[in-house]
Amino acid sequence: MKKLLFTIIVGISLSLTSCGQVDPNNNIDEGKVEGNIYTSQEIGWTIEIPKGWTVIDKEKTKETNEKGLKAIEETIDGQVDYSGLKNLISFQKNQFNIFQSTSEPFELEYEGEWEENNAALKEIIYTTYLNQGIKTDSSATTVEKIDGLEFQTYSFRIYSPKGEVILKQIMFSRLINGFDFGVNINYNNDKDRDELLKVFRNSKFKK
Template sequence: MKIILFTIITGISISLTSCGQVDPNKNIDEGKVEENIYTSEEIGWTIEMPKGWTVIDKEKTKEINEKGIKALEETMDAEIDYSGLKILISLEKDLFNNFQSTSEPFILEYEGEWEENNAALKEIIYTTYLNQGIKTDSSATTIEKIDGLEFQKYSFTIYSPKGEVILKQLMFSRLINGMDFGVIINYNNDKNRDELLKVFRNSKFKK
């Protein structure tokens, strides 16, 4: 089974730090930032970054990503090849409120393969949380249109050992230009959720 990783398992390994760098382009693998606009030519995606949010340090993001992948590999009992994974724009306001986007090549071998893998990834993430002793709930997968393109969308709710909600995650994904494109919004309050949702929903994609 081919599993394409498009997100970081933040609920397993939350330890993000702000980059504090003047040039945010040093913290992305693909695309560019000019003023407060990020553009990915590969995806054909443009997004306006919200004020008050910091571009996350790329090395710290990769470090967290590797921890998440290790947890996934334990669940699958197999190695994951993530050599093609690219960090696009990732933003944070604080420990529990951040926006992450990645892309990875996905070559279709048959119709419906990407959808099957996306559904399988959702189940593996859910199982991984449980295997790590993290109580979580997941939502049904729905479709949301953004700039006319259909994205698969689902969410996770992460609980403390006492049953209190400590983090919520919204995940969006779509196959674009042969790339598995994913966005994850982590939040612990409605204000930050709404702010990040607004900027993503205002994204523009080349048709």
């Protein structure tokens, strides 16, 4: 299954931390950080890292990635090959308020395949949460334009055992330059949500 394994990982473990490394370029698989600006050559994407947010440690991400992988495999009753998945820029304020981005090569075999895959992923995320005993609900899938490009977007709300909303997620995805590009925004308050949405909506993409 393609992309965004992080979406499940964060909801299940809520355990991402950073190690405060000086060079954030050590924590990404593709692209470059200069100052507070991240640029991906493969995607043709530039985004500003907001002040006060820390680039997530890649080694910690890999550890939690395995948790998400195991949860997905239990849901689909099969193995997942995510060898082509790349960690682009990911940053956080704390364990609940996180911006994550990934890419994975996606070669279309027929028209509409990417859209089918994206819809299937949404269903798998929802089912995986339920299988892990996590109550959740999801929004309808809509389209939002960012720098002139159309992204499919949908959201999840994660509940505590008492029925209180403890985490919300907004997901954006698009096929760009042969890559399945995904962004996941996790938040538990409106201020951090608005800051993360602002920086992503101000992204620039090469046309």
